[in-house]
Amino acid sequence: MAELRFSALRELFNREPVINEPPSKNISKYFGMNVFDLHKMEHYLSKEAYNVVKHAIEEGKSLTRDEANQVAIGLKAWALEKGATHFTHWFHPLTDGTAEKHDGFIEIGDKGHLVENFSGEVLVQSEPDASSFPSGGIRNTFEARGYTAWDVSSPVFIVGTTLCIPTIFVSYTGEALDYKAPLLKALSALDRAAVEVCQYFDKDVKKVYSTLGIEQEYFLIDEALYYARPDIMLADRTLMGHQSSKDQQLADHYFGSIPERVMCFIKDFETEAYKLGIPVKTRHNEVAPNQFECAPIYEEVNLAVDHNQLLMDIMKRIARKHKFRVLFHEKPFAGINGSGKHNNWSLATNTGVNLLSPGRNPKSNLQFLTFLVNVIKAVNDSNELIRASVMNESNSYRLGGHEAPPAIISVFLGDYLTNMLEEIVSKVPEKKMTPAQKTELKLGIGKIPEILLDNTDRNRTSPFAFTGNRFEFRAVGSSANCSASMIVLNTALAYQLTKFRNEVEQIIKKGRNKDEAIFQVLKKYIINCQGVLFEGDNYSKEWHKEAAKRGLCNIASVPESIKCYLSEDSKKVLIGSGIFTGKELEGRVEVEYEKFTKKVQIEARVLGDLAINHIVPTCIRYMTSLIENVKGLKEVFNESEYENLAGSHKEMIVTISERINMIKTLVGKMIDERRKANVIEDSFSKAIAYEKNVKPYLDQIRVHIDKLELIVDNEIWPLPKYRELLFTR
Ligand code: ADP
Numbered sequence: 001m002a003e004l005r006f007s008a009l010r011e012l013f014n015r016e017p018v019i020n021e022p023p024s025k026n027i028s029k030y031f032g033m034n035v036f037d038l039h040k041m042e043h044y045l046s047k048e049a050y051n052v053v054k055h056a057i058e059e060g061k062s063l064t065r066d067e068a069n070q071v072a073i074g075l076k077a078w079a080l081e082k083g084a085t086h087f088t089h090w091f092h093p094l095t096d097g098t099a100e101k102h103d104g105f106i107e108i109g110d111k112g113h114l115v116e117n118f119s120g121e122v123l124v125q126s127e128p129d130a131s132s133f134p135s136g137g138i139r140n141t142f143e144a145r146g147y148t149a150w151d152v153s154s155p156v157f158i159v160g161t162t163l164c165i166p167t168i169f170v171s172y173t174g175e176a177l178d179y180k181a182p183l184l185k186a187l188s189a190l191d192r193a194a195v196e197v198c199q200y201f202d203k204d205v206k207k208v209y210s211t212l213g214i215e216q217e218y219f220l221i222d223e224a225l226y227y228a229r230p231d232i233m234l235a236d237r238t239l240m241g242h243q244s245s246k247d248q249q250l251a252d253h254y255f256g257s258i259p260e261r262v263m264c265f266i267k268d269f270e271t272e273a274y275k276l277g278i279p280v281k282t283r284h285n286e287v288a289p290n291q292f293e294c295a296p297i298y299e300e301v302n303l304a305v306d307h308n309q310l311l312m313d314i315m316k317r318i319a320r321k322h323k324f325r326v327l328f329h330e331k332p333f334a335g336i337n338g339s340g341k342h343n344n345w346s347l348a349t350n351t352g353v354n355l356l357s358p359g360r361n362p363k364s365n366l367q368f369l370t371f372l373v374n375v376i377k378a379v380n381d382s383n384e385l386i387r388a389s390v391m392n393e394s395n396s397y398r399l400g401g402h403e404a405p406p407a408i409i410s411v412f413l414g415d416y417l418t419n420m421l422e423e424i425v426s427k428v429p430e431k432k433m434t435p436a437q438k439t440e441l442k443l444g445i446g447k448i449p450e451i452l453l454d455n456t457d458r459n460r461t462s463p464f465a466f467t468g469n470r471f472e473f474r475a476v477g478s479s480a481n482c483s484a485s486m487i488v489l490n491t492a493l494a495y496q497l498t499k500f501r502n503e504v505e506q507i508i509k510k511g512r513n514k515d516e517a518i519f520q521v522l523k524k525y526i527i528n529c530q531g532v533l534f535e536g537d538n539y540s541k542e543w544h545k546e547a548a549k550r551g552l553c554n555i556a557s558v559p560e561s562i563k564c565y566l567s568e569d570s571k572k573v574l575i576g577s578g579i580f581t582g583k584e585l586e587g588r589v590e591v592e593y594e595k596f597t598k599k600v601q602i603e604a605r606v607l608g609d610l611a612i613n614h615i616v617p618t619c620i621r622y623m624t625s626l627i628e629n630v631k632g633l634k635e636v637f638n639e640s641e642y643e644n645l646a647g648s649h650k651e652m653i654v655t656i657s658e659r660i661n662m663i664k665t666l667v668g669k670m671i672d673e674r675r676k677a678n679v680i681e682d683s684f685s686k687a688i689a690y691e692k693n694v695k696p697y698l699d700q701i702r703v704h705i706d707k708l709e710l711i712v713d714n715e716i717w718p719l720p721k722y723r724e725l726l727f728t729r
């Protein structure tokens, strides 16, 4: 049984870096070559069609059939020139992956011969069978069909020979079945609310975009070892494995020189990313052995999310060419760092201003503080909801570990801004402000340095940290589709900004001037939000106690956390802002419960199989050889010599035997619990049963296996060990 493990290790000796040359040494020469961007549209479309698309992108509108037909003509010409033979609507179902169904351009022409055709009709809309995608019950009550519709704000691109059209995916009756449709709604709600608030400061602001820079962490393991670990293949993580004697203790991997074979892989996937217009910029070794990070330059949220989904796809594909497998799971290995996907998030205006960056004068700084404080207020008020947006089965293994942000969402600001907010609280009076008071306050605000980056001593332990010109939301998991967190954050802020505007207007109506009204409301918010502001060490035990005192949400259960999507407050935000209907929200939560249950179920099955079919037989084999050995000792030595020599062997036989019995008993109990849980109808109760009654066995069984790994002859151990998975490349 150990044959697979050893042949995998032997294969590694023959691995060579695979070197592929990019189309040009100059990235700018081929950046975006496989994207039908505005530049190419200008070339391939009629002037009329070009203007229509450009307008639709700017306004967030969709195209009519006629307009689409016009665009399709140019798009087809470009695609055929690039050698595309098929097209697909590319969308984000609720599976965390992307979906595509390819159709050829070919059609049978009038005279029975083959023609290559592509009409506007198929560009804007398609009707894939929705019945196999998760919908949380929405599709049961309605038609099984769904349809996809082009999201013009994300450009069409070519992968291989397939033209990919980014689309939203909705049920036949209009309910969203994907991540993109609600994300677009959230972004447009934020745009509307933020523009209204910007009007207090700058009448030229007509559009506010949310921006996102996604840091993607991942692990690499060799393909041969991957195939020798059924748990990684089926559950994306190791369900057993004793810690390696050395892993990340010496911090010698972080920012270390990138191993050559890995470097070739990175360069290769970056090349593919550039061709698709994904501006990947940063690469480095991460803390854990064989862990790396890749970060593109930030983009508008919808595009950044599409690009991240595409990037993960590219990475998986290119990894195979290099005989690697990419692990996006949040915690593929116990005991060492897991992987996250930091969401660097900010707001930008059509006038080129970053609303979360201090400006040059008191007025722009008041605008900055307004947005800063409103973000804090949104995170304070929608704390549970924001937490729910990142909570799932795989991320639950990472959150709250020694290396990852806790599952308590607090905000870090840094000394400078903390003091600034305190100043507002102490200097804004309840009564009407005197001109002197106003001047003093404005002077203070005017002094905020334009570059806060250096002043923001970075608190790496905070799940939601201000980092000088943006917030970094670090609780998002590495395998996630960032739409989930972005829908919630942007909607929570939109909802908050609308409330803010109303409150300011109320005070203005009472005869105060605008700035004073803004100061009044900000002061109130800052006082209200003290509970969510935390500058200390988020990994410490004290913080957990303190956070509980402050009433911050820290529910350990994943299904219970997900349930927070359905609280009255959450509904007010998400349904109230028109992002989801009640039915859509309930459907989504159903999907999350089901995903949780299924993932635990898969892990439990895989672990059960491996324990009984791989580990137990191996241990019995080793135990038998020990028994033979003891028998031999008895033959060769006299009674007292034998007693002396065989003692430790017998002890080992007993230990192994006891552990084998424990494993068998625990696997049996785990199967019983699964059986009981499987008949539960209600998906929430079922998820809870899986979490409370099935999941604990995963760790309990693992303990025995990991101990056995230390005792049993290395020559026959069937699965690649941590030291092999993590240190061979
Ligand atoms: P860190 O030091 O946090 O690891 P990185 O350089 O790895 O930083 O990543 C920072 C990310 O933040 C990049 O993707 C960068 O483009 C992004 N970023 C910078 N400014 C903004 C902004 N205004 N809005 C959104 N993201 C931003």
Ligand code: MG
Pocket: 215, 342, 472
């Ligand atoms: Mg970062």
